[in-house]
Amino acid sequence: MIRVQEAPFDAGVEQQRLLAGRSDIGAVVSFTGLVRDFNERPDITALTLEHYPGMTEVALGEIVTQAEARWPLQGVRVIHRVGRLTPGDPIVLVVVASAHRRAAFEACDFIMDYLKTRAPFWKKEHSITGDYWVAERESDYRDASRWESENDEIP
């Protein structure tokens, strides 16, 4: 299940929903990304997340499909927020359930790495000294390339 929304989410509630009525799940890994008050500049007061409606949902869906092809998963939830957020606010949630922990850990890691390099979201940070668009990071691409093999599609 994939959602792009302005409203905040509750990671606990989302995890419970994923697990409700299931007894075949042996492991659930949940990752929540938060807005930091420092990034490219030290005094960030807010950030605005823009996305490309339509393409965003498709891109997230493809990432989840790829994760499901690589690991035996029993449930995935991805929620990404858009709009104006302030430090401490949750931005993104990935919850992955599997029979075993290794698959759940790795799939969650994989989904976040691909989300950061392939899903059409853009962050604009608002700091005391002005607003600026966040630059892409080499390290994010390095992280994502850990999962790539020769027969993968690279955007």
Place this chain on the structure above:
Amino acid sequence: MSLTHLNTRGEAHMVDVADKPESRREATASGHIQMKPETLALLSEGGLPKGDVLATARIAGIQAAKRTHELIPLCHALALSKVSVDFNLDEQNSRVEVVATCRLNGRTGVEMEALTAVSVACLTLYDMCKAVDKDMEIGGIHLDAKQGGKSGDYRRQEGPVAAPIVTGEGAAGQVSVGSRCDIDSACVRVKFLAELRERLGVSDITVPLDSLPSTDVGGLKSVLVKRDPRFAQLSEGRVLCAVNQVMALDATPITNDDEVAFFPPVTGG
């Protein structure tokens, strides 16, 4: 549109309203004072040292509305027929919202009176609570609506909230609905997203399909550069492209009514 408080020489003057017909005038203004949650709790329980805060602020607001002409140089003295000042304790945002309405049958508007009532009510709230909270902040004072008079009725439009976002004449907070081609012949709809939109100063354009030297992304780029050299940026550095929301390269073909988006590398998560 001109400033009525300036005469033809640009000097401040008071508008002569003697010949204006009387009409029923009403204006509503609002504002808020932000405070600590503890202060708001004390205020609602009546536990502040200066006593009944809201009753005092209400009287202050009403008095201020009646004396607006003493404070604002070019305002007329008005015989207001009604002034109300109301408070809403907003616990979620930890603030008191103040709403004032003024009314009269007369020749001038009463928006200055309503704005003054809100301002002074907020100042009085500050005075009444400052013993326990000096960080309070007054803000958002604005006219909500006015009725009557020559300039007609006015109702404030809430500005676009910073929200989900793709494009819209370069303004953040707008979603542009995928518009159809606005010309009769075959065309492509081109979008520029995020930083690229701000750098180029354009969010959506329509390009006739038959103007492309080759019906692919590369052809589109070259026709855009011919329109404006700034579009050369589309071939510089890391600018990504999607055709109908699927990642594309220069060789990706384009057909009638396709949506082509150019955007910088993604930075979500």
